[in-house]
Amino acid sequence: MMAASSSVAAAFARAPARGGSPRDSSSRREPTRPHYAAATRSIRGAPIPRARTRASKLRSAARRDTAVRAVIATDVDREIERDARDADARGADAAPPNRVDFLVIGSGIAGLTYALEAAELGDVAIVTKDVAYMGSTHYAQGGISAVISLDDTVEEHVRDTQVAGDHLCDEDAVKVVCDEGKDAIEKLIEFGTKFTMNEQTGDLHLAREGGHSKHRIVHAADMTGKEIERALLESARAHPRVTFYEFHVATDLITAETRDGSFKCVGAEIIDRRSGARTSFISCATMLASGGAGQLFPSTTNPGVSTGDGVAMAVRARADVANMEFYQFHPTSLYTGPGGAAKRSENENAFLVTEAVRGHGGRLFNAAGERFMERYDERLELAPRDVVARAIDCEIKSAREAGYEAACVYLSVAHLPADDVLKNFPGIAAELAERGVDMTSDKIPVVPAAHYLCGGVSTDLTGQTSVEGLFACGETACTGVHGANRLASNSLLEAVVFANRAVKASGVRFAGRDALEPVFEQAAEAARKRAALRMNAAKKDVDEIAAFDEPPEWTSAMRAEVQRVMWNAAGIVRDTETLKEATTKMESMLEECEEKSRGADARLASIELRNLLTVGLCTLRCAASRKESRGLHYNVDYPERVETERKPTRLDTASMWNAPSSVHPALGAR
Ligand SMILES: Cc1cc2nc3c(=O)[nH]c(=O)nc-3n(C[C@H](O)[C@H](O)[C@H](O)COP(=O)(O)OP(=O)(O)OC[C@H]3O[C@@H](n4cnc5c(N)ncnc54)[C@H](O)[C@@H]3O)c2cc1C
Numbered sequence: 001m002m003a004a005s006s007s008v009a010a011a012f013a014r015a016p017a018r019g020g021s022p023r024d025s026s027s028r029r030e031p032t033r034p035h036y037a038a039a040t041r042s043i044r045g046a047p048i049p050r051a052r053t054r055a056s057k058l059r060s061a062a063r064r065d066t067a068v069r070a071v072i073a074t075d076v077d078r079e080i081e082r083d084a085r086d087a088d089a090r091g092a093d094a095a096p097p098n099r100v101d102f103l104v105i106g107s108g109i110a111g112l113t114y115a116l117e118a119a120e121l122g123d124v125a126i127v128t129k130d131v132a133y134m135g136s137t138h139y140a141q142g143g144i145s146a147v148i149s150l151d152d153t154v155e156e157h158v159r160d161t162q163v164a165g166d167h168l169c170d171e172d173a174v175k176v177v178c179d180e181g182k183d184a185i186e187k188l189i190e191f192g193t194k195f196t197m198n199e200q201t202g203d204l205h206l207a208r209e210g211g212h213s214k215h216r217i218v219h220a221a222d223m224t225g226k227e228i229e230r231a232l233l234e235s236a237r238a239h240p241r242v243t244f245y246e247f248h249v250a251t252d253l254i255t256a257e258t259r260d261g262s263f264k265c266v267g268a269e270i271i272d273r274r275s276g277a278r279t280s281f282i283s284c285a286t287m288l289a290s291g292g293a294g295q296l297f298p299s300t301t302n303p304g305v306s307t308g309d310g311v312a313m314a315v316r317a318r319a320d321v322a323n324m325e326f327y328q329f330h331p332t333s334l335y336t337g338p339g340g341a342a343k344r345s346e347n348e349n350a351f352l353v354t355e356a357v358r359g360h361g362g363r364l365f366n367a368a369g370e371r372f373m374e375r376y377d378e379r380l381e382l383a384p385r386d387v388v389a390r391a392i393d394c395e396i397k398s399a400r401e402a403g404y405e406a407a408c409v410y411l412s413v414a415h416l417p418a419d420d421v422l423k424n425f426p427g428i429a430a431e432l433a434e435r436g437v438d439m440t441s442d443k444i445p446v447v448p449a450a451h452y453l454c455g456g457v458s459t460d461l462t463g464q465t466s467v468e469g470l471f472a473c474g475e476t477a478c479t480g481v482h483g484a485n486r487l488a489s490n491s492l493l494e495a496v497v498f499a500n501r502a503v504k505a506s507g508v509r510f511a512g513r514d515a516l517e518p519v520f521e522q523a524a525e526a527a528r529k530r531a532a533l534r535m536n537a538a539k540k541d542v543d544e545i546a547a548f549d550e551p552p553e554w555t556s557a558m559r560a561e562v563q564r565v566m567w568n569a570a571g572i573v574r575d576t577e578t579l580k581e582a583t584t585k586m587e588s589m590l591e592e593c594e595e596k597s598r599g600a601d602a603r604l605a606s607i608e609l610r611n612l613l614t615v616g617l618c619t620l621r622c623a624a625s626r627k628e629s630r631g632l633h634y635n636v637d638y639p640e641r642v643e644t645e646r647k648p649t650r651l652d653t654a655s656m657w658n659a660p661s662s663v664h665p666a667l668g669a670r
Pocket residue numbers: 105106107108109110111127128129130132133134135136137138139140141142143144145224225248249250251289290291292301302303305306307309310352451452473474475476488489490491492493495
């Protein structure tokens with residue numbers, strides 16, 4: 001059994017929210033500090049002395065061990081490591097880990113773009129949790145922003161991004177993304193994406209969305225993500241150096257500390273969902289592109305795979321995480337509650353009515369039939385998402401107080417010509433028609449829903465995280481582009497730009513791979529020993545988990561509770577006391593989840609739940625530490641912006657993680 005002190009729950013429980021002791025100077029890791037973390041509000045956890053003492057003893061023991069030369073410690077619990085050395089002959093039967101040049105976790109726009117470029121350098125394995133197209137990318141409707149028009153400039157795109165981000169964006173990252181936007185679009189076209197063209201000019205058709213001062217949204221009708229995903233998937237599947245592992249879930253990163261004191265990511269632990277078989281991938285570069293965490297909240301536009309796995313794995317691997325308090329709620333998801341549109345299925349994700357509908361002239365009305373946005377912002381329906389979402393939240397609450405049966409507000413394009421609406425929004429019109437709403441004449445019932453994680457795993461301008469060899473891009477990453485709020489259609493763009501940049505940085509690492517070979521070999525050997533140990537413990541000839549895809553009974557109630565707690569405490573409007581209570585509740589749920597996930601209950605649902613709890617705690621901690629309201633974070637106890645607080649929030653997981661293990665308690669040995 002893994003020592004309680006090394007569990008995620010224990011680490012969270014011991015870490016104070018702010019102002020903990022500075023990073024221990026004897027820290028084992030010499031982090032490659034992402035540029036974005038340079039001027040941050042750091043939330044450090046107190047070191048865990050007992051764990052450190054034990055770790056240093058083990059380190060000395062490892063140094064004396066001539067069998068362990070390059071790697072003096074891996075991320076696995078040292079107890080497992082020690083026992084692994086004693087594993088009996090059965091260990092020889094354990095399958096050796098897969099060796100690959102580039103490991104990509106996730107097959108959305110970020111993972112696929114990275115994979116296609118990396119495949120020009122070496123072999124790529126794409127591990128993806130479900131069928132390959134399943135991810136937020138597939139559902140993106142509006143489009144991807146880029147400065148294409150001659151009457152638009154990079155400076156204007158930069159300015160719009162900064163304004164939407166409430167001046168918390170990283171200037172360099174924003175410049176990079178806006179500057180490289182046109183190249184990103186060309187790259188997507190090169191990979192086969194067919195965007196909508198302007199019939200008159202023969203150029204790309206450019207739409208406009210909330211927060212953009214110019215028409216700069218490149219799109220494929222109102223199904224942009226689906227078309228991009230199709231094109232990228234087709235190209236990747238056709239590439240001889242890309243191998244897909246669909247229905248394979250990454251559960252943890254494999255990290256190793258080398259003699260030079262640096263801490264490296266050397267791959268990931270993977271489980272095949274269909275058979276429950278466990279395996280390890282040892283890779284030269286590992287790309288975390290596992291998307292967002294919308295499933296943290298009861299209503300979300302994100303698909304079921306968005307459970308924050310990448311961020312949670314990175315946290316356990318002690319990578320820096322930033323800006324988790326900034327969760328974007330899309331203001332206009334279709335309301336399907338009582339009196340709303342018809343549902344398609346009981347557990348469906350919220351259907352998004354894209355920003356482009358407001359950009360095209362859509363108007364918002366409250367339950368009393370008033371066009372209310374003029375009371376909140378002079379940009380009316382084109383105000384940034386956070387402003388519109390809060391306005392809707394406020395309208396619903398005040399209508400209820402005034403005695404209306406209000407659970408939603410209404411979006412309308414009934415004043416526009418019907419053929420124009422149908423031509424521009426064919427997908428949305430068809431979906432709404434299926435649910436009993438005629439978009440050309442009816443008011444569309446809408447509510448805010450969790451949509452986009454602006455924070456994530458902190459990276460530099462090359463997608464490198466604070467752990468060497470670990471890259472992140474797309475929604476999992478926090479590059480600094482979005483600041484306190486994402487500008488519409490900037491996320492697909494950011495994913496492509498940073499995926500391309502990350503390939504360049506990974507290529508440098510790949511070129512120097514010979515020097516790292518001893519590390520990979522040792523990590524592969526340790527992975528094989530872990531597998532042998534699990535086989536020993538289970539007295540089986542194969543290392544697999546029975547009924548892996550079937551949720552243990554207790555998980556659904558706990559997941560619903562996590563979502564309820566998160567919506568209450570970290571929804572659109574927050575307060576300090578509720579954040580505090582929620583943190584305590586989530587800490588105890590994480591502990592309970594870890595305890596219950598041992599043995600036969602170490603299945604997909606419990607692994608995802610543990611990740612949601614970990615990411616939820618990061619969100620609550622970051623939110624509680626920000627003593628102001630900015631962008632997406634609104635705290636009634638600190639309703640104003642405070643200039644001294646205008647810094648990103650960095651959750652320094654390294655200081656909270658003196659405990660060495662990053663392996664799921666149930667997925668370690670025994
Ligand atoms: C309804 C909707 C509409 C949107 N509209 C727009 C828009 O118009 N413009 C815009 O710019 N942005 C939009 N967004 C946001 C944008 O689509 C996403 O931010 C972006 O697609 C994220 O891409 P990604 O590659 O990072 O993640 P995703 O596309 O979500 O892909 C994540 C991948 O990781 C896999 N995965 C997750 N966990 C694991 C694991 N543990 N092991 C293995 N694989 C794993 C998933 O299966 C999936 O393949 C929208 C989002 C939604 C939900």
